[in-house]
Amino acid sequence: MKFESKRGAEKAELQLTSMIDVIFLLLIFFVMTFKIAAQEGDFSVKMPIGGAGPSDSPNIPIKLRLRANEAGELADMIVNDSLSFGNDWTKLRAFILERTGGNAPPSPDEGPEVEIDLDYNLRYENVIRAVTAVTGQRQGDEVKRLVERIKFAPPRKP
């Protein structure tokens, strides 16, 4: 047996105007406050007060001296007071690879340590380049760590 619907064929109408107003306000708010920021990362440096000892401490296996010109750009890199790499970061990385055998340290507190000794006026971006060259290398999407222990020598006041 077929029941006929007694309801009329009229559609129930919703009042959408106010909702759309609010939604558009929200959309404008989010668009205006949206800020595209580049992804950021950290280099961890653990330096207790006694850690930044004098540059000639015998316990430091790798000493990296960064010399700057008058403009604050990198003039020369000297490793262990003997090897000069100019401003060629690939040579520095090759040295670190050779020194570490391309192996990651077993834990963040182990493995070789690098002490960075820089001229006072050296631009900070060069310091970060040195830290990057020493810390590891990127292999595709993976980052291979070579040195975890980095510290700074006492500042060389001009």
Added chain:
Amino acid sequence: MRIRKTFDTKMAEGDLTAMIDMVFQLIIFFMVLINFSQDDQNDKIKLPSSELAKPPDAPLTFPIVLHVAPNAVIYMGTNVTSVETIAPLLRTEIQLLASRNQTPKDANIIIRGDQSTPGGIVQDLIKKCQELGFEKFALRVREEQNF
């Protein structure tokens, strides 16, 4: 003579379903990506880049963000200071740490240095923090864009 309206008085109804769907999708997109925390950002600082920059796996414990501008000005929250005058601000942080049964050794100093800042200023800042007992530092860099 009275002229009769010949058109229908019914309102023209547009189908709003697709538009509302799209607008909701946009709102969800912006809501997910929005970042209200401005304490670790500073427009005056242009971070150096590094190919090894990767966001930390876990949030750092008790982070203290210091922005180092090229003219040796240091921004710490809303305070504008310098290496010579930052100690009282850091001591306030140490008191806050003590109230949570923590020491400066537990805190992480995040240094956001401008790429043209003299490296010696950053060294001075690290030394000053060390004198107050801080041990853990994070040098913040931005991801290198290779395109």
